[in-house]
Amino acid sequence: MKLKKVVSLLTVAILSTTLLAGCSSTKNEEAGGKTKLRFATWDSEESLALQEGLVKKFNEEHDDVEVVLEAYGSEFDTKLAAGMGAGDTPDLMYMWNYPLYSGALEPLDSYIEKEGADYKNSFFETLWNYNSYEESTYGIPVGYTTHVVYYNKDIFDAAGVEYPSSEWTWKEFEETAKKLTNKEKKTYGFGFSAKPDPYDFEMMLWNNGTSYLGDNDELKGNVNSKEAIEVYQAYQKMAKDGIALPTEGSGGTEMKAGSIGMFINGSWSITGFEEQGLNFGTTVIPTFREGNKAPSVVSSSGMAMSKDCKNKDAAWEFIKFWTSEDANKARIEYELPVIKSVAESEKLLENEIYSPFYTMLEQSKEYTPSSFKVKDWTEISEELSTVQEGIFNPTTLRDPKQSLDSIAK
Known part of the structure; x- marks a missing residue:
């Protein structure tokens, strides 16, 4: 697609x-x-x-x-x-x-x-x-496509870690990534883009109760809110702790190579993984707020x-x-x-790989991307992309609060 x-x-x-x-x-x-x-x-x-x-x-x-x-x-x-x-x-x-x-x-x-x-x-x-x-x-x-967590079953098995449940928190996600990390084998628990697409990454802010623009269509007080900063800090901390690998792509290449145990992406990765014979599974994105359901863009x-x-x-x-x-x-x-009837007749709602995409779709009903709220999204997206790269790039790892404050208007 x-x-x-x-x-x-x-x-x-x-x-x-x-x-x-x-x-x-x-x-x-x-x-x-x-x-x-x-x-x-x-x-x-x-x-x-x-x-x-x-x-x-x-x-x-x-x-x-x-x-x-x-x-x-x-x-x-x-x-x-x-x-x-x-x-x-x-x-x-x-x-x-x-x-x-x-x-x-x-x-x-x-x-x-x-x-x-x-x-x-x-x-x-x-x-x-x-x-x-x-x-x-x-x-x-x-x-x-929604986004889900892909995980390499072989890496989980080698580390003696149970496969992720459909109800897990970001804290449990971080603990799992730590257990999967093996410095001798140069294996990281999690891989993510060092320059994430702002359109995609907003779902992580939703996950913690905020967004880029909010209901007032302003960056100030939203993109640099306490909740937004927490999300960026969580990603950056995993990179600093050596349990997450910021990549040039989405993490799919590293997943195929066996160098990461988990990454988050849409359904685009399925065909390539199946063609390679990768032993993988998918599950829902973990929630930052215990008791809530994580949404997806x-x-x-x-x-x-x-x-x-x-x-x-x-x-x-x-x-x-x-x-x-x-x-x-x-x-x-x-x-x-x-179409619901097609997903049902093809048994996708019961399929181990595909069902999490539909679960994430159901959990995302109430969310609208900031790109659908303003016509100047291209300009905003470019600013966000530059700032996010500065926060996540291993050569910079800039302070999330200062970086997000710099673009809040």
Whole structure:
């Protein structure tokens, strides 16, 4: 599953100009008597081939509509914003950054309402938070991942440590990491990114009762709150004590190499671990506050429609096809199903590896990322990224309080 997280300043500049000037209408062409719809995706390689097959299937089943897949790959945001600026917006597109793009998207609430309550209820509830902005729904969930703790069973077995329970605290997590650490074998109990993605890391602040911006949409008093500082100190202390390894990536490479016992990540790691034959398990993220349930940020993809699409009914039919049970099952190798019945029929809610992702989804209903609250998230994210790297980079390990105070405004 390829989920977008970061927008370049170039993209923001292009899109800002577009929305101020107003988007020109998308011109749907007639292709041999058929309505032509353009669908922009960020996928590539194997998952793109799967998408091409699904588009072909839809076209074969519809005599009056032809969907054309446009693969933007890693340049998705730049190409999408440039197309909007030139009045050449695709009719349908994958979407993640609704605050930034909402002005160019068609609200889908009326379409959802016409389908009936059962339609909306067929999706996992938490995902609607990630496909909406300012009380309007702009996307239908396509795929998602929450974050969980991955653990290397062989390292646990060698250290004589019991596998993690589904109800554990951060204190127990630290104690487990200490037991797994073996300096002679150069094995660390925990691995984490020395430059974590701010979007992802906010879930750890939620875990301790705070966030970057809070309800007042201000950094001051939130990102530098006592609770936030405690989280950064906890991570940094593990690094200083030599029981955690700050890495250049997420920790997946070190997990494969057998140099760390645990790390936190989304479902992206599963396929690689299984292909390697790694003996691993997954479990929920430990809570900072005993008695509470830890939440997770959700990396979610949705299907959106351009507000200037000339054939909205046909576009909605494709959206329903793309987000249907059958399509969810077809993409199961690349992304976690977003429809309850599919997760149940595929027995993912009972699966040792996959069920924690759904548990984390259920525990995250009430949380909304700061990136969904403000349109200048890119600038805030860059500041946070620089500060967090200074706190966690082994060559700096700057004081968390001073660092967070420096960006609180």
